[in-house]
Amino acid sequence: MNYQGPFIFRLEHKDKDTLARAGRLLTPRGIIQTPVFMPVGTQATVKTLTPEEVRDTGAQIILANAYHLYLRPGLGIIEKAGGLHSFMNWHFPILTDSGGYQILSLSKLRKIEEEGVIFRSHWDGSEHFFTPEKVVDIQLALDSDILMVLDECVSYPSPREYVKSAVERTLVWAEKSRKYWDLCNKAKKMLFAIVQGGIYTDLRAKCARELVDMDFPGYALGGLSVGEARSDTLRILEEIIPLLPPDKPRYFMGGGRPEDILHYVERGCDMFDCSIPTREGRTGSAYTWKGKIVVRNAAHSSDLSPLDKNCHCYTCKNYSRAYLRHLFHTQEVLALRLTTFHNLYFMSEFMARMRRAIAEDKFRVFKEEFLKNYRARG
Amino acid sequence: MNYQGPFIFRLEHKDKDTLARAGRLLTPRGIIQTPVFMPVGTQATVKTLTPEEVRDTGAQIILANAYHLYLRPGLGIIEKAGGLHSFMNWHFPILTDSGGYQILSLSKLRKIEEEGVIFRSHWDGSEHFFTPEKVVDIQLALDSDILMVLDECVSYPSPREYVKSAVERTLVWAEKSRKYWDLCNKAKKMLFAIVQGGIYTDLRAKCARELVDMDFPGYALGGLSVGEARSDTLRILEEIIPLLPPDKPRYFMGGGRPEDILHYVERGCDMFDCSIPTREGRTGSAYTWKGKIVVRNAAHSSDLSPLDKNCHCYTCKNYSRAYLRHLFHTQEVLALRLTTFHNLYFMSEFMARMRRAIAEDKFRVFKEEFLKNYRARG
Numbered sequence: 001m002n003y004q005g006p007f008i009f010r011l012e013h014k015d016k017d018t019l020a021r022a023g024r025l026l027t028p029r030g031i032i033q034t035p036v037f038m039p040v041g042t043q044a045t046v047k048t049l050t051p052e053e054v055r056d057t058g059a060q061i062i063l064a065n066a067y068h069l070y071l072r073p074g075l076g077i078i079e080k081a082g083g084l085h086s087f088m089n090w091h092f093p094i095l096t097d098s099g100g101y102q103i104l105s106l107s108k109l110r111k112i113e114e115e116g117v118i119f120r121s122h123w124d125g126s127e128h129f130f131t132p133e134k135v136v137d138i139q140l141a142l143d144s145d146i147l148m149v150l151d152e153c154v155s156y157p158s159p160r161e162y163v164k165s166a167v168e169r170t171l172v173w174a175e176k177s178r179k180y181w182d183l184c185n186k187a188k189k190m191l192f193a194i195v196q197g198g199i200y201t202d203l204r205a206k207c208a209r210e211l212v213d214m215d216f217p218g219y220a221l222g223g224l225s226v227g228e229a230r231s232d233t234l235r236i237l238e239e240i241i242p243l244l245p246p247d248k249p250r251y252f253m254g255g256g257r258p259e260d261i262l263h264y265v266e267r268g269c270d271m272f273d274c275s276i277p278t279r280e281g282r283t284g285s286a287y288t289w290k291g292k293i294v295v296r297n298a299a300h301s302s303d304l305s306p307l308d309k310n311c312h313c314y315t316c317k318n319y320s321r322a323y324l325r326h327l328f329h330t331q332e333v334l335a336l337r338l339t340t341f342h343n344l345y346f347m348s349e350f351m352a353r354m355r356r357a358i359a360e361d362k363f364r365v366f367k368e369e370f371l372k373n374y375r376a377r378g
Numbered sequence: 379m380n381y382q383g384p385f386i387f388r389l390e391h392k393d394k395d396t397l398a399r400a401g402r403l404l405t406p407r408g409i410i411q412t413p414v415f416m417p418v419g420t421q422a423t424v425k426t427l428t429p430e431e432v433r434d435t436g437a438q439i440i441l442a443n444a445y446h447l448y449l450r451p452g453l454g455i456i457e458k459a460g461g462l463h464s465f466m467n468w469h470f471p472i473l474t475d476s477g478g479y480q481i482l483s484l485s486k487l488r489k490i491e492e493e494g495v496i497f498r499s500h501w502d503g504s505e506h507f508f509t510p511e512k513v514v515d516i517q518l519a520l521d522s523d524i525l526m527v528l529d530e531c532v533s534y535p536s537p538r539e540y541v542k543s544a545v546e547r548t549l550v551w552a553e554k555s556r557k558y559w560d561l562c563n564k565a566k567k568m569l570f571a572i573v574q575g576g577i578y579t580d581l582r583a584k585c586a587r588e589l590v591d592m593d594f595p596g597y598a599l600g601g602l603s604v605g606e607a608r609s610d611t612l613r614i615l616e617e618i619i620p621l622l623p624p625d626k627p628r629y630f631m632g633g634g635r636p637e638d639i640l641h642y643v644e645r646g647c648d649m650f651d652c653s654i655p656t657r658e659g660r661t662g663s664a665y666t667w668k669g670k671i672v673v674r675n676a677a678h679s680s681d682l683s684p685l686d687k688n689c690h691c692y693t694c695k696n697y698s699r700a701y702l703r704h705l706f707h708t709q710e711v712l713a714l715r716l717t718t719f720h721n722l723y724f725m726s727e728f729m730a731r732m733r734r735a736i737a738e739d740k741f742r743v744f745k746e747e748f749l750k751n752y753r754a755r756g
Contacts, residue, residue, distance in 0.1 A: 081682055320459065333425060334426065
């Protein structure tokens with residue numbers, strides 16, 4: 001928390017057998033060791049947990065969403081509160097997604113133009129116009145630490161011609177964002193570009209090359225994990241990651257189940273977010289080193305062992321599967337909290353072990369052992 | 379926590395102007411200062427909070443419910459876990475209600491006999507038979523610290539003849555419970571009798587006198603706060619409380635809004651439980667020293683002040699009304715937690731101030747000042 005310099009990414013170690021790498025992002029709000037999993041706090045709260053609990057799970061940075069927060073509660077009150085950190089009582093780094101994906105997936109009556117996108121709010125129908133510059137301004141108003149450019153995220157599957165035009169627009173918007181970012185002159189924040197292009201490798205490659213020419217502080221892969229085959233996801237990573245500058249952080253957007261992250265880290269990705277670990281926590285699925293268990297099920301109603309006997313989290317130290325199953329069965333809120341906490345703790349521990357394996361040039365062994373144990377049950 | 383002796387009630391001070399009194403219950407699981415508010419944890423959880431948080435609100439003892447826990451998760455797993463305290467991770471005193479009230483209000487196909495009550499579970503229709511002795515056994519299996527006898531709680535309004543027969547049955551069951559309790563020989567627990575009789579003072583008086591003759595460790599008033607006029611409630615307290623032994627604790631069942639508790643303490647009651655402070659927390663109403671506010675309302679959407687600027691609770695130290703309103707508006711679970719925590723903290727602080735006022739012979743001044751400020755807004 002005492003680092004006062006600019007936002008820096010330091011690559012610390014590359015695994016000898018794979019493209020996996022360990023590094024750290026130095027930010028004024030805290031140091032982030034990579035590879036990192038970022039819990040999702042879309043609406044200025046990581047669902048069910050307090051910020052202190054999120055930190056206690058080992059989280060180093062959380063995600064929030066510019067689209068959602070712009071609509072509710074609105075920027076005015078967040079600015080008045082002194083920014084998002086103060087508003088929500090989380091004093092470590094925050095990455096905000098621009099809302100490109102949410103405009104695609106949630107809003108109605110989208111109209112996409114060269115200048116930006118017109119859309120109607122998914123909850124009250126009000127009309128809004130987002131430009132690349134405005135989206136940067138929104139995220140600056142939130143005072144987020146890592147900002148994402150406005151992009152056009154296409155759904156899967158989409159025809160090549162449509163994806164091609166979305167890539168063109170994404171590039172135009174990225175250039176505008178990059179120029180605007182220079183004017184903003186924020187050394188203690190980072191603006192990340194987003195590589196789009198669906199499953200079309202050549203479109204992805206073109207997008208990546210042109211974004212790299214614009215020299216962004218960081219690069220994200222967007223529009224993946226949206227329904228395409230895993231072989232497509234991995235192929236794209238293998239083709240595109242090598243085009244990105246090795247000294248910049250790489251963020252795989254929206255991908256974050258443990259068994260997926262291993263493949264993405266192996267191919268050179270550093271940052272991950274995913275709502276699945278928290279959502280599964282709320283619906284009664286818990287991660288263990290031997291696979292996922294559905295603690296909500298009656299099978300656990302007489303089981304006094306913890307979710308994972310090798311886990312040191314608050315939930316596992318204090319509560320049995322039987323108690324958690326009882327709480328889910330009787331629809332008690334504490335069930336959601338305890339399982340969410342456990343899953344995020346698991347994710348942090350999983351990433352920490354992965355970092356150690358990379359530092360020791362043992363990533364591949366780590367991956368194989370993890371998957372062998374995890375699949376044995378999950 | 380280190381007290382090892384038997385369960386003792388010590389009356390420490392009587393207010394000079396009213397029947398309000400301050401005392402303490404010495405129990406092997408902790409000392410309880412009275413008057414005391416007991417948060418409700420019906421299903422082995424005080425809704426939305428962890429046991430550590432419940433303790434941090436200042437709670438000294440919580441309530442659980444024999445009827446609910448007998449049905450779900452069942453006694454077997456709780457006994458296997460080493461009792462309710464260990465099962466739910468709350469290591470301070472627990473009072474369990476017998477289930478008399480729940481059988482009346484929730485279950486179907488009740489058949490009340492001299493020996494006990496036959497009923498069907500409100501959630502799966504299974505048939506069960508509770509006797510006075512069985513209800514003691516259930517609560518001993520839970521290992522609760524204060525047990526309640528099985529009673530017949532009538533709804534309001536009920537005809538006098540019906541209430542009269544319910545009182546007769548309650549007395550028969552109480553006598554059976556009392557005899558059984560002697561056989562159980564549990565010096566570190568207390569069994570409370572329950573005075574019934576609806577709004578009929580003579581029936582209440584008869585019930586109280588006969589229960590006092592049976593010499594129970596503590597006495598409760600049941601079947602109040604069920605819809606009768608407040609003047610009836612207060613009249614009954616004024617007539618019945620003087621019939622109870624002064625050296626035994628007196629528990630007003632189910633009454634616990636701040637403005638109500640003042641009247642009950644004034645008339646000599648020591649213990650209170652109520653689901654309203656936690657339920658109102660979950661529905662967005664917060665208690666303040668200036669009255670209740672509905673933080674869920676849009677009126678608070680730009681208000682950066684805490685729920686109560688004179689409150690030192692976690693919620694008030696860290697979050698604004700605007701943030702809480704945002705969380706309620708977006709249906710986030712954290713909203714329920716933060717407001718529940720605040721309300722229980724308020725109740726603890728309210729009771730602590732009341733105890734100090736009694737110790738200083740200033741109860742009436744405390745009551746009048748509290749109501750003046752509380753009503754000014756609430």
